[in-house]
Structure formats: structure tokens, C-alpha cells
Amino acid sequence: MRLFGRQEERARVEGVLAEAQAGRGGVLVARGEAGIGKSTLLDYAGAVAEPSGFRVVRAIGMESERQFAYAALHQLCAPLLEHVAALAEPQHDALAIAFGTKAGSPPDRFLVGLAVLNLLAESADERPLLCLIDDAQWLDQASAEVIAFAARRVYAERLALLIAARDSDHGESAPFDGLPALTLGGLGESDARALLAAEIRIPIDDAVRDRVVAEAHGNPLALLELPRNSRPEILASGFGARERPSVARRMEEAFLQRSAALPGETQGLLLVAAAEPTGEVALLFRAASHLGIPRSAAAPAENAGLFRIDSAVRFRHPLVRSAVYAAATPSERRRAHEALAAAGDARIDPDRHAWHRGQAALGPDQDVADELERAGHRSLARGGMAAAAAFLQRAAELTPEPALRTQRATLAAQAKYEAGAADEALTLLALAAQGPLSPFEAARLILFRAHTTFYLAQGNDVPLEFLDAARALTPLEPRMARESFLFALNAAIIIGGDVRGAAEAARAAPRAPEPPRPLDLLLDGLVSIYTEGYTAGVSRLRAALTSFCDEELDRDAVGQTDSDRWLWLANRTALALFDDDLMHDLAVRNVAITRKAGALATLRAALVSHSVALALSGDFTGAEAIVAEAAAIARATGAASLRYGDLILASWRGRTAETTALHRESVRGREEGRGAEVTLAHYALAVLHNATGEFLPALTAAQRAVESDELAVVSLALPELVEAAARSGRLDQARAAADELGVRAQASGTHWARGLAAGAQALIAQDSDAEGHYREAIEQLTGSRAAGHLARTHLVYGEWLRREGRRRDAREQLRTAHDMLTDMSAAGFAERAAKELRATGEHPRARASAPGVVLTEQELHIARLVATGATSREVAATLFLSPRTIEAHLRSIFRKLGITSRRHLKELQL
The missing domain is CATH 1.25.40.10 (Tetratricopeptide repeat domain)
Incomplete structure (x- = not known):
């Protein structure tokens, strides 16, 4: 494969491949505007890697695929699934549920990430592996987060990941921020002219060539497409307009000019292909037949260089797909989706069938809305929150019955919230609020809005919103009302609001159920302490904290309980009572429960609480190791760090x-x-x-x-x-x-x-x-x-x-x-x-430095875990790394400490 210029870029790619081949995994994110050559650079990497013994796998993000959870990840992993048997059972199950081949509770996103990391590592153990991910800005959210998770921990694998992402102002490729990056600029003038000479065979006047080079700003796609889509006299005089659209816009316009000159049937076929991202040839022609479009209609589009059909339908560039789809009228797009729904098989791919029917619907349609809701629930079961939100939102929009529309909008809002799109969740809550709402639904909506605004901005009005929800729920659902009062009180404490006012309001909470839940006792105790004084509330709070420790439930069957979500507040309250035994027991319990549940966001907070308990007991070494693990989770999940443990x-x-x-x-x-x-x-x-x-x-x-x-x-x-x-x-x-x-x-x-x-x-x-x-x-x-x-x-x-x-x-x-x-x-x-x-006249004795001081923070953490007898696989699962990475760290640890075995680590008492 020939690249014009790009010496620095080629060197970076070749360096990443060389590091991977030597067992030092590498990642590179190529960024740049549309048409700048990112895909060509990935093709170059594949052409270099394969003769060197690499196995090459690919995934391509597609804008119309973003509604399908783990769609891109399935592309990447499908060729490697022969290695899935080597995964630990929790990872194997998480991957199977994510891909829809097994039923089960929605897997934690980062447990899926660990499974993918180890799947890639197992394949790379056989021979070096190169993963090429193109158009990453259009990956579905679940795939993007999992791929980014794996990319951050390929330290010691024969594995390279090259990711191409278009520059964007909207954060679509944010999961890859912070990874080693390469920004592609335009070609230099000499390379631009060489590319033109090599690829454009028609005669071009020197003045026209100069204008093309100047207007393209070194963008390779622009260099090739501008001459192909404009008359020389226009190029010579018309592209110097003061207000020029972006390169991407000009390319879309160029592609549209080319497609607009095609026969109507060919344009219809292009639209159907643009609306169906799988590239399945048989499906395309079945849908075309439904519209009365013959197969021969593909030839003019192929001859125009807009797409080609071989084993799959492949567009010349993603801009062709987006330009064709965006230029179609709403009715034309609906007809294309209707044909694809008719041509698809709802038994084989029910989610895609539901999506096409949803896009084809002109107005409210109960049957289509029901199908979309079922697709949304399937996505929820796989842990695809963003995909579920898209299905459920469309289901709500198409639901004719107002009460059911409200339910679906609320469910879609919850999925949006869980997917991290809190702003969009508020928009859906506004749709749900149009009702009609039962009193209970209205109260629950207030509660959910309070949670969402608390997530977005911890303003002083958030406790008041929780209190509004609690008051509304009091006559309707007393148990939920009590927890809402606890949310209000906790929010006031966290943000520094009117805590005493929230406590006074919570005195009106319904009586606790019999027997009271631990969270009920916690609420009563906190209300007492804030309204009557410290002394009045201590006995109630101690009873509440003891009940958290005594509660026994089958969490294998039901996962985390309502009480479990309040363990971290219980832990803080034990500290307020100077009850060091309860503080320790609650901290250990919280970590154990959240680790077993695989809930990383909750685990991070639990680890921080445990680190505080250890630090106050004087075990700073143990506390620091736990803080390091919490920080590793924060890095893995992209969450903001919690500073509590670090501060203490x-x-x-x-x-x-x-x-x-x-x-x-x-x-x-x-x-x-x-x-x-x-x-x-x-x-x-x-x-x-x-x-x-x-x-x-x-x-x-x-x-x-x-x-x-x-x-x-x-x-x-x-x-x-x-x-x-x-x-x-x-x-x-x-x-x-x-x-x-x-x-x-x-x-x-x-x-x-x-x-x-x-x-x-x-x-x-x-x-x-x-x-x-x-x-x-x-x-x-x-x-x-x-x-x-x-x-x-x-x-x-x-x-x-x-x-x-x-x-x-x-x-x-x-x-x-x-x-x-x-x-x-x-x-x-x-x-x-x-x-x-x-x-006093005494010189203090010097203390020998612990050997662990020569280790990095991560090495020290690994060394301590290994010293407890944990295997490399167990340590890898704890730290969200691969076993090979743990072994590589251990070799460094042994070398630094001058030891030769794991037994010596225990003897050193790091």
C-alpha cells in the first residue's frame, strides 16, 4: 500500500507494531477531520502487520449502529471467540450476556471490559494481534467504553490497538481521551501534488490544480473528490468564495452531486444501503425488491465510485452514507426502513427489525411501540443502557395511549440516566410529565428528577426536590417515601445544604414498617441527632448500624439490597459515633458485597470508605493500597476521583x-x-x-x-x-x-x-x-x-x-x-x-527504610496482593488487568527487590 508523505505517522504506527510484537502492547488513536486519511493509515497498519505474523481484526463504527449495544464489540471479538473458553467464568458469562447468547442479570460494563481484555490477550498469546477500530466517533457507547477500557491495559501483551476517530465538538470519542494520540494534518504541498498526479488521470489545467491544492488544505479526500465533481471553469473561479464550508461539508456536497446524477432507482438503492449498516448483500437486494428496484440499479453507483458490492456492501467513505441518508426526504427514509423491516427476519435479529419498523412509522403505532419496548428490555438485559434508551424513547414517541407513553418515557429517562446522559433524561422526564399521571407516578417522577439533577449539579435546591418527592410519596408508598427523606437528608449533608431543615421535614416521614429495614433505623437515628442533639440520636444510630451488620440475605439471587446502597453512609455514621469496630466491620462488609456484585462505581466508594477506616487505625500502608485500587477503578471507568482517602x-x-x-x-x-x-x-x-x-x-x-x-x-x-x-x-x-x-x-x-x-x-x-x-x-x-x-x-x-x-x-x-x-x-x-x-537529650533511632519504597504505587499494590497468596489471575481480576500484565509487573518487582519468588514477598512484609 502506498502512502504519500506521512513519514512521521508511518513511524508511529510501525513503532506501535514493533512494541506489540516484542510483548509491550501499544495503542494509538489517530484523530483528524473527515477525509484526512485516518482509514488509509489503518489500512497501512494492517498491510504492514499481516506479513509480520500479526492476526488482524477490525471493527467499524457506524452512525446508524449506535443504537445497538455492543454491536461494534461483536465485530471485533467474533473472529476470536474460539478463545472464550479460557476466560474465568464470571468474565465468560458477562461476555455471553452482553452478546445476547446467554440470559442473566445485566453485566457490569467493566467486567465485560475485563473479559474482552483477556479474550484479546489469549489470542495474542497465540500470535501477535492487531485490532483496527475505524470511525470510533460512531461506536455504540457500550462498545466504546469497553474498547477504551481494554486499550488502557495492554501493558504486557503482544497486542496493538489502532483507533481512528474523527475530530468532533460533541464528545463522541471521549472514551478514548487520554490514550496516546496522533493528530493527522493535511499533506504538504509536494505530497498533495504527487497524490493528484497519481490518482487523477484526467488532464487538469495548472491553474485548476493550484486551486484544488489550495482549497483542499492537504485533505486527501478533498484532493481527489474536488476535481472529480466540478467543472474546471468552476474550480478555476468559484472555490474562492469568502464563506467556505468545512471539508466534510464540501465532501458531502461533492458526493451528493455525484449521486444526484444517478438514475432514480440507483438513488433509491443507495438510500436503502445507507439505512442498513450491516452491509448484508442479500438483505439489501431483498429490501430493494420490496421497493421494485432491480439488482442492476447497483451498477451506476459502483461505476460512480460511491460504493461497491462484493461479499458485503461497502461505501467509498462514511460521508457517502451520511450524505445520502441526510439528503433523503423523511418519507423516502421511512420507505427505505419499511423495506428493510419487511426484508429482515425478526426471529434472527429482532432488535434491528424493531428499529427499522420504528423508523418507518409515520405516527403513533401501538404494535411497533410494543416491539421497540421489547427490544429495549433486551438491551437492558445485556447492559446496553444507551441502546435501551434509544429503543424506549422511540417506543414512547410511537405509543398512542397516553398513560403507557408516560411509563415508557419514564423508563427511557432512567436508561438515559444510567447511560450517563442526564440532560437527555430530563428531556424525557418532561415528556413523561405530560401525563396523564397517577399520583404515584407523579411522585416517582419528582423523585427521579431529583436524582438526575443531583447527578448533574449538586445545587442547594436538590434536597428540596427530594423532600417534595418524599412528601408526595408519603400517602402513596410509605417505604419509598422514607428512603426519599433519607436521600434528602444525605443530599443536604453532601452539598452543605440546610441539613437541620431537611431533618425537621423528615420527622414527618411515615412510621417505619415492621420489621424496620436498616435504612429506616438509619433515617430515624439521623433525624434524632439533627433535631434533638447528638446524645438523643446515638442509641438509635447504633441500633441502625448493628442492623446493617446483622442483615443476612441471599445476594446470589437478588444482588444488592436497598440497605446495601446505604452501607457507605452507615460507615460514615459509625465514624461520627467513634465506633471503630462498627466502622471497620461495615467497611469490610461494603467492599465484600460490592466486589461480589461487580458494581465498580459502588465498589470505588466502598474502597474509599475502607481506606479511611484503615488510615484512622494507623494502617496507612493498607489504606494506600486500597486508595490505589479505587483510583484504578476511577481511571478504568472514567469517573471523577474521590479525594476522601487521599486527604486523610x-x-x-x-x-x-x-x-x-x-x-x-x-x-x-x-x-x-x-x-x-x-x-x-x-x-x-x-x-x-x-x-x-x-x-x-x-x-x-x-x-x-x-x-x-x-x-x-x-x-x-x-x-x-x-x-x-x-x-x-x-x-x-x-x-x-x-x-x-x-x-x-x-x-x-x-x-x-x-x-x-x-x-x-x-x-x-x-x-x-x-x-x-x-x-x-x-x-x-x-x-x-x-x-x-x-x-x-x-x-x-x-x-x-x-x-x-x-x-x-x-x-x-x-x-x-x-x-x-x-x-x-x-x-x-x-x-x-x-x-x-x-x-530531652536523646537522639531518635534511625529506622530502616522498607524495601517497598523502590516500587511504584501499582507495583507495591500488586506485591501486597501476591504476598497474601493470590494468584496472578486473581490479582488481575482485582486490578482489572490481564494475568500477563501482572506477571510482567512481578518480574519488575522481583528485580527491584532482589528476590526470586513470591514467597519472598510475604517475608518482606511490604
Whole structure:
């Protein structure tokens, strides 16, 4: 295959192929305007790869295929399905459900991605594999996300993915953002002229040639099509108009000029081909026959170079298809779809049959709408939310009966929301709101609109929308009403809204059912604590949290329960009560349930909660590994990172630059300084400044944190406020915070709470009384999981002893604090302890660096998982990588640590 110019582009492609052949997988996303040569570059890659021993598979995005979930992915994977037996059972099942060959619950999108990654890896193990994905801007959403997922983790495979995507302002190829990219520009003038000379055989006047080269801006398709579709006199004088359309528009116009000159029957055949993206020749001619178009009508279009028919129908360029379809009148398009529906087989491809019937319908048609709804439900079963939304939306539009139309519009809106198209979901909700609506349907619509607007923008009106839904549901569906009140209260906490107002409103919630669900107990407890005070709500909240731990259900049969979705709030509430045992148990339970369910978005939040529990227990190493896994999920799913775990780890570890940067990101654009993340950011800054002995800045940050209604962070921030105020000489502030902490400790009754309260009393006590409080604090905290706070209590006790002139006793406490804090890698507090030790005349012992410091974050995470005895396949499934990638990382880990086996990893205690 000959390419004109493109030396840099060819080198990039050849480099990716060479890396893949050497077992270092590669990805390249070619971007550029229509006609710039992306498809030609992919063809070049295939022509280079095949003689080198690569297996080449292809998928092509088609605009009219975007309604069919996993359509493009099936193109890519179909030639490789002989390797599907090698997949782990959950992956095998997920792929089978996605492709519609097996019934089951809709698979998690990223479990399908892991299955595809391993399917490609298995094939690449046999011989190098090149995947070519063209017109990626038109891939169906499910396929695009899965292919992007796999593309981000081909680190150690004999696998290359080359993806071509048209430049767009609409984000169609957004899943591929961040991958290695190559932007194709126009050909240089000499290469443009060489292409013209080689491909255009008709004589062209020099002035015309100059004009074509100038107007094409190096776009190869424009260079070839402009001379073919215009008279020389027009080229010489007419293309210099001041307002020129884009290259894509000019190409479409050129193709339209060429098709408009064809016989009417040929134009009709082209339209049918444009409306049916499968390229199935027999189907095309059956549909044409339905319209009375003979097979011979294809010849003029082939002769004009618009498409060709061999084993499939192939358009010269996707712009031909889009131009032909867009230029047709609505009635012409309906006739084409009607013919395709008549020619298709509803038993073999019911979804495509339903889609064509839907596009052929002129007005409301109950039978067609029913068929579209069935197709929508099939897409939902495969996990194709975007496809389901398209089917259900069209079903709603064609439904004549108003009440049923409302139901279908609501269902379509939910599918749009789940597919990430919240704006479109609101539009469909507006259609559904036209009714007629029963009171229950109207209330449920309000609730769903609240969820959607909360997703789009966490504005202060969102809790009010949830409250409106809750009030409307109260006389109709009490159980749903209670959960809606809990949504309202939680939204107010998250965004920093009127929490007490939401709690007062929730007091009107219907009585809890018998027996009450864990979420019912949680609602009652939170309402009590926000309306009657901390002490009044503690016993109810503890009963609620215990019920979350005691609940036993068969999740193999029913998946996640209503209560499970509130586990992360229960975990936060346990922290607010200083109940470290419940916090740990709920965090572990949440991770186990969400991991089993394969719900990655929920798993990410569960992992962050678990990381916070581990960090507060002093296990910063374990917490960091879990934060790394949550970050890996965020990268895999394209979700925004949750900063909670990062903030706590960075501050307790004394990482000044990281903590301040995270604080800045968390509070940016939130002038009111409210909301859960902002509150936690202020708490983290207080911890950091207390660690480094900068007590006035710590006081400011802690004061901001305790002004929040976020119960958990206020509980954490109160001890920071006491220490910062006491050490800054602001004893009134310190006493007020210590008193509040004491009230909470008495109500909570846990060792953790009592230990923190005793430590606070020590900091504000007269010198003669302080020691007893310090000893009580250490005794209480020793009985808790709060190792970090215990180590800090040894530190402040040692500081007090040194100021009292009791150097010997001070050394004992400071030595204990230094050892504990150093073992935790709490660098800021450890350095403060070391400084105090030096002031007593003792030089702190140097601590050996852990061997894990030479590893990257991902390598350290892998090493720890392998050290537990996990196999490469198990680690790969946990981290959403392939087993070969895990093995490659292990080789690097062994080399860096100077070891030779997995057994040595366990011995190193990383």
C-alpha cells in the first residue's frame, strides 16, 4: 500500500507494531477531520502487520449502529471467540450476556471490559494481534467504553490497538481521551501534488490544480473528490468564495452531486444501503425488491465510485452514507426502513427489525411501540443502557395511549440516566410529565428528577426536590417515601445544604414498617441527632448500624439490597459515633458485597470508605493500597476521583505539598465552604498543621471543619481543634471544643471516644490535673483500633512531661510515640516526636527504610496482593488487568527487590 508523505505517522504506527510484537502492547488513536486519511493509515497498519505474523481484526463504527449495544464489540471479538473458553467464568458469562447468547442479570460494563481484555490477550498469546477500530466517533457507547477500557491495559501483551476517530465538538470519542494520540494534518504541498498526479488521470489545467491544492488544505479526500465533481471553469473561479464550508461539508456536497446524477432507482438503492449498516448483500437486494428496484440499479453507483458490492456492501467513505441518508426526504427514509423491516427476519435479529419498523412509522403505532419496548428490555438485559434508551424513547414517541407513553418515557429517562446522559433524561422526564399521571407516578417522577439533577449539579435546591418527592410519596408508598427523606437528608449533608431543615421535614416521614429495614433505623437515628442533639440520636444510630451488620440475605439471587446502597453512609455514621469496630466491620462488609456484585462505581466508594477506616487505625500502608485500587477503578471507568482517602492519608503522613494541593482542589469554586468534601479538606489541613506544630493555621482549619453539619468529620475535627487552640493559647475555644467532645464521648461510650475526650481534658487542664487525663486517654485508646490517635497521645503527653522538667519520663513517652508514628509512616508527627526527643537529650533511632519504597504505587499494590497468596489471575481480576500484565509487573518487582519468588514477598512484609 502506498502512502504519500506521512513519514512521521508511518513511524508511529510501525513503532506501535514493533512494541506489540516484542510483548509491550501499544495503542494509538489517530484523530483528524473527515477525509484526512485516518482509514488509509489503518489500512497501512494492517498491510504492514499481516506479513509480520500479526492476526488482524477490525471493527467499524457506524452512525446508524449506535443504537445497538455492543454491536461494534461483536465485530471485533467474533473472529476470536474460539478463545472464550479460557476466560474465568464470571468474565465468560458477562461476555455471553452482553452478546445476547446467554440470559442473566445485566453485566457490569467493566467486567465485560475485563473479559474482552483477556479474550484479546489469549489470542495474542497465540500470535501477535492487531485490532483496527475505524470511525470510533460512531461506536455504540457500550462498545466504546469497553474498547477504551481494554486499550488502557495492554501493558504486557503482544497486542496493538489502532483507533481512528474523527475530530468532533460533541464528545463522541471521549472514551478514548487520554490514550496516546496522533493528530493527522493535511499533506504538504509536494505530497498533495504527487497524490493528484497519481490518482487523477484526467488532464487538469495548472491553474485548476493550484486551486484544488489550495482549497483542499492537504485533505486527501478533498484532493481527489474536488476535481472529480466540478467543472474546471468552476474550480478555476468559484472555490474562492469568502464563506467556505468545512471539508466534510464540501465532501458531502461533492458526493451528493455525484449521486444526484444517478438514475432514480440507483438513488433509491443507495438510500436503502445507507439505512442498513450491516452491509448484508442479500438483505439489501431483498429490501430493494420490496421497493421494485432491480439488482442492476447497483451498477451506476459502483461505476460512480460511491460504493461497491462484493461479499458485503461497502461505501467509498462514511460521508457517502451520511450524505445520502441526510439528503433523503423523511418519507423516502421511512420507505427505505419499511423495506428493510419487511426484508429482515425478526426471529434472527429482532432488535434491528424493531428499529427499522420504528423508523418507518409515520405516527403513533401501538404494535411497533410494543416491539421497540421489547427490544429495549433486551438491551437492558445485556447492559446496553444507551441502546435501551434509544429503543424506549422511540417506543414512547410511537405509543398512542397516553398513560403507557408516560411509563415508557419514564423508563427511557432512567436508561438515559444510567447511560450517563442526564440532560437527555430530563428531556424525557418532561415528556413523561405530560401525563396523564397517577399520583404515584407523579411522585416517582419528582423523585427521579431529583436524582438526575443531583447527578448533574449538586445545587442547594436538590434536597428540596427530594423532600417534595418524599412528601408526595408519603400517602402513596410509605417505604419509598422514607428512603426519599433519607436521600434528602444525605443530599443536604453532601452539598452543605440546610441539613437541620431537611431533618425537621423528615420527622414527618411515615412510621417505619415492621420489621424496620436498616435504612429506616438509619433515617430515624439521623433525624434524632439533627433535631434533638447528638446524645438523643446515638442509641438509635447504633441500633441502625448493628442492623446493617446483622442483615443476612441471599445476594446470589437478588444482588444488592436497598440497605446495601446505604452501607457507605452507615460507615460514615459509625465514624461520627467513634465506633471503630462498627466502622471497620461495615467497611469490610461494603467492599465484600460490592466486589461480589461487580458494581465498580459502588465498589470505588466502598474502597474509599475502607481506606479511611484503615488510615484512622494507623494502617496507612493498607489504606494506600486500597486508595490505589479505587483510583484504578476511577481511571478504568472514567469517573471523577474521590479525594476522601487521599486527604486523610496525605495529612496524617505529613505530606505538605500533596495535602495543600488536595485542599485547594476540594474547596475550589465553593465560596461558601460547605459540603462533605470541603469539610474533610479543612480537617486534613488541621491535621497537617498540627503535625508540623503550626497551631494557628491548624486552629483556623479545624474551626472551619467543625462548623459543618457533616457528623463524621466534625467528630474527627474536634480533637484537632482542642489541640490547636490549646497550643495557640486560645483556651476558651479549646474548652468549648473539649466540652463538646466530652458530650459526644459520654453518649458514644466507646474506648476511642473516651480516649479522645480524656486527651482533650489533659490539654486544657491545670498542670496538676493533666497527667491523670493523659494516662486515662492512653488506657482508653489502647483498647481501641485508633492507633494513630494513641501514638499522638503518647506524643503530647511526652511534650507535657518535658515542659514539666521530667525528661526521663518524657523520653519514654516520646520514644513510644516516635516508634509508632515512624512505623505508620506518619512523617509529620514522627518528626515532631523526634524534635521533642532531641530536646530531652536523646537522639531518635534511625529506622530502616522498607524495601517497598523502590516500587511504584501499582507495583507495591500488586506485591501486597501476591504476598497474601493470590494468584496472578486473581490479582488481575482485582486490578482489572490481564494475568500477563501482572506477571510482567512481578518480574519488575522481583528485580527491584532482589528476590526470586513470591514467597519472598510475604517475608518482606511490604
